[in-house]
Amino acid sequence: MMITRFTDYALRVMAYLGLKDPEPATIKEIAERYDISKNHLMKVVHMLSEIGFVHTTRGKNGGIRLSRAAELINIGQIVRTLEQHSVLVECFGNNNQCVLTPSCRLKHWFAEAMENFFLSLEKYTLADLLHEDQQQDMIRLLAIPMKSPA
Amino acid sequence: MMITRFTDYALRVMAYLGLKDPEPATIKEIAERYDISKNHLMKVVHMLSEIGFVHTTRGKNGGIRLSRAAELINIGQIVRTLEQHSVLVECFGNNNQCVLTPSCRLKHWFAEAMENFFLSLEKYTLADLLHEDQQQDMIRLLAIPMKSPA
């Protein structure tokens, strides 16, 4: 059982942007701070932009910023959006070969369990993640360059 | 988000054994009915035996059978046992590189969500899976050879 690095990176991007908010950040900058692939991160950011969690600005002085306040960004919804099409078990997918499928209740139980997984994460927002207790530590860990002190 | 085929196969084995109970089944037979890799299935059965869900008997006329009544075999516990060591996100594993880890609450939230996933599945037993509404259909779908009629 695992979630993709794609989703992992998406959460890291949101954390970074939340810490720097309202200052924008660039993909290059975020990739360097986490020491992760810039190319992969580009696709993650593009997806986050498509589903409306961030706003991107092209060109010189462009960058990425949160599309709304951290309090209004739900962690579970991010994960749900990025993971909902994943094939948890073979019978969720298109080339399912399991002969039991027509009469098997497991698929419903797995769908239910996956829903509970998402619901559990939906208790938290980006603001909770960047709660005051952690905020300064995280800014330090990421060495985030601030124009105006937080 | 996905569970391994290993766990998937484990559940199929349990279903098969439950349907045939108390008759034993062989690995060869189960692999053929589901049309899946016999080699992989051997490892799955071996694991199921190690963790006590099935009893295996070697030698001629040997085979596999449930270790206890289907009512006492919990679906969620099977999944939990086989998936609990999986690395859901990078920070769950040994070569975690994420600099945020010391101050990041996400790992707790993910652990909680995973726990809820398991708890959700733990509502069901093997007996529920083989409930009378489905039982005969499943036996037909698998063309299970019965010595004594169920």
Added chain:
DNA sequence: TATAAAGAGGTATTCTATATGAATGTTTTA
């Protein structure tokens, strides 16, 4: 208006966990 910064997007390659295959060993019973 030219240039540089930044994201968009396609393609190709690499990586890795999982799955599969193959071969041999061990146990049991007819």
Added chain:
DNA sequence: TAAAACATTCATATAGAATACCTCTTTATA
């Protein structure tokens, strides 16, 4: 003692994910 069945190890294949590379488009500003 031979056949049936699980046990165990090692090797290989595969698919999905991750990464790299390259070109295109957009935009601010010098």
